[in-house]
Amino acid sequence: MTLRYRILPSERLAMLKLFLQTGRKLRIMEAHDGLSALIANTSVISREQSGKVIESHQFDGLWVSSLTDSAAKGHPDTGVVDVSSRLQTIQEIALVTNKLIIVDGDTGGESSQFEYFCSKLECLGVSAVVIEDKQYPKRNSLELGAIQHLEDPKVFAKKINRAKEACLSKEFMIFARIESFIAGYDLKEAIKRAEIYLNSQADGIFIHSNLSSPNQIYQFIDGYYELCAHTGIKKPLMCVPTTYNQIYDHELFSKGIDVVIYANHNLRAAHKAMRQVSNSILAHGRSFEATPYLSSVKEIFEDVGFLDVTAKDAQDEEKQFPIIILSAGKTLGFIDTKFKDQSICNVNIKGKKLIDRQLDVLKNLGLNDITLIIGKGEPQIKNKQLHVIHNKDYTTTKSLFSLLLAEEKIKQGFILIFGDIIFEEELLRNLSKQNKDVVIVVDPTINLKAKKQIKSSTDLVVSANYRASTLRKLNMDTERVIDIGTDIDPSNADYEFIGIAKFSPHGAELLLSIYHSLCNKKSIKIEKNTKNILQYDISDILREMLVQGCSIEAMIINKGWAEIHNPEDISNIEGLIK
Ligand code: SPV
Ligand code: MG
Numbered sequence: 001m002t003l004r005y006r007i008l009p010s011e012r013l014a015m016l017k018l019f020l021q022t023g024r025k026l027r028i029m030e031a032h033d034g035l036s037a038l039i040a041n042t043s044v045i046s047r048e049q050s051g052k053v054i055e056s057h058q059f060d061g062l063w064v065s066s067l068t069d070s071a072a073k074g075h076p077d078t079g080v081v082d083v084s085s086r087l088q089t090i091q092e093i094a095l096v097t098n099k100l101i102i103v104d105g106d107t108g109g110e111s112s113q114f115e116y117f118c119s120k121l122e123c124l125g126v127s128a129v130v131i132e133d134k135q136y137p138k139r140n141s142l143e144l145g146a147i148q149h150l151e152d153p154k155v156f157a158k159k160i161n162r163a164k165e166a167c168l169s170k171e172f173m174i175f176a177r178i179e180s181f182i183a184g185y186d187l188k189e190a191i192k193r194a195e196i197y198l199n200s201q202a203d204g205i206f207i208h209s210n211l212s213s214p215n216q217i218y219q220f221i222d223g224y225y226e227l228c229a230h231t232g233i234k235k236p237l238m239c240v241p242t243t244y245n246q247i248y249d250h251e252l253f254s255k256g257i258d259v260v261i262y263a264n265h266n267l268r269a270a271h272k273a274m275r276q277v278s279n280s281i282l283a284h285g286r287s288f289e290a291t292p293y294l295s296s297v298k299e300i301f302e303d304v305g306f307l308d309v310t311a312k313d314a315q316d317e318e319k320q321f322p323i324i325i326l327s328a329g330k331t332l333g334f335i336d337t338k339f340k341d342q343s344i345c346n347v348n349i350k351g352k353k354l355i356d357r358q359l360d361v362l363k364n365l366g367l368n369d370i371t372l373i374i375g376k377g378e379p380q381i382k383n384k385q386l387h388v389i390h391n392k393d394y395t396t397t398k399s400l401f402s403l404l405l406a407e408e409k410i411k412q413g414f415i416l417i418f419g420d421i422i423f424e425e426e427l428l429r430n431l432s433k434q435n436k437d438v439v440i441v442v443d444p445t446i447n448l449k450a451k452k453q454i455k456s457s458t459d460l461v462v463s464a465n466y467r468a469s470t471l472r473k474l475n476m477d478t479e480r481v482i483d484i485g486t487d488i489d490p491s492n493a494d495y496e497f498i499g500i501a502k503f504s505p506h507g508a509e510l511l512l513s514i515y516h517s518l519c520n521k522k523s524i525k526i527e528k529n530t531k532n533i534l535q536y537d538i539s540d541i542l543r544e545m546l547v548q549g550c551s552i553e554a555m556i557i558n559k560g561w562a563e564i565h566n567p568e569d570i571s572n573i574e575g576l577i578k
Pocket of ligand 1: 065066067068077104140141142240242263264
């Protein structure tokens, strides 16, 4: 269910009466379960002119039909679906919609049963119930061969009066449905019954016909309005143009009908599509040919609120994603400085260690599950929550080996951060919102640099979209990566991988399974080189994932980060930090 379309019972209950009092003409659509109700509730068509909506149409409410409620359960419409089951359907519909509901109450049963039924409908927020003046057990009105027995109209009116008196609210409405035409009687009988019901406590009249022409209905309307003028009582009029379906609802409205009900169309649509799809699959031995009759799974997910749930889950999970900081690399750029025997995370930038700068950003974002992987030196950090892992083999291994030392941590998804960069909150906030399997953060400014200015250790990235489009947005935009590595010719590269990436739980699972399958082989061929898995950098495993068909997205940024590879980088950064 989606949480988007909801309303409290008391508000919904009053809607029909309110609309009718203001003279609004209403179009009502059938629903037989939560999904059909959602579709009836949310369907809207609009006409635009010069980019402005000049006309828009949607249904005003929902009809819970006995025919379709029964048929959806595989039953005939003969009153065999019991009251509890009907109430269950009505509740299911009420829970996922916010439009008024009119319930088809069949004959209403005997008086006391009807009183109890109405009291329950009222509590559920149903606006109105319609009962037909046939004898129990009734038969559906559309089957011409069915034998129909009418109820004594005075007995029927009394049943309505009793239920009206049992109702708690003034807003709950009961409509008296005249079945004279259905049972083969003439206009005179129908008008005679209308007069009795006008003089009862019924709130409105429903006139039914199962002919393909609207003549019976039009004659009734004329007779009814004369009767109203004569008695001085006017109650709203409803009809169900299932058989006389060439008449537009606006024609019925202009004749004097107040509520037009499309009483079975969602179920008939589903029935036809289901039959076609089943036959097509049997005929072809696959489902491909049935595609035109099918909604996509995504469309269903959208309608029932699954996408809302996954978006909220992703937001919640942002906070729980473990952060892995890789800081075990060799600090070649600092060989002549006092940091030569230190992990890069300990270098000082304007009085503050690089790792402390990273931790500040993470803390501000509420990210507390942080693992730091270091090689040489001890991190001199007071943060007790920081989990530190030592890569004792840091001289003979590379970044993938370091990452895998935290294998237990990364299984449920993680955010990877290289230890030699500083970055702003905004960047990580945007990355956290991404929910694709693997998203790497990339920067396009390499394109502005001369080829020889690009360091040989830079992880270059080739994107599928870069070449296809000239219009790109920054920050939240992602593009599909087609290659990554330090060996890509800079003139073919679109971006630089900055050393921050997010792996969803599924992305992490893919990474681990590919890593383990690689471990089972002795050495692996990457392009021209043959590498031992111990010599894999993060970009090597990302490339291997691409080779194996995984999808990797690049999130593009062009500011908010810097890398620290040597004392010169530090002095550049210090110039920028206030
Ligand atoms: C229904 O939809 O169940 C109705 C209308 O009662 S009809 O089927 O036309 O009788
Ligand atoms: Mg019915």
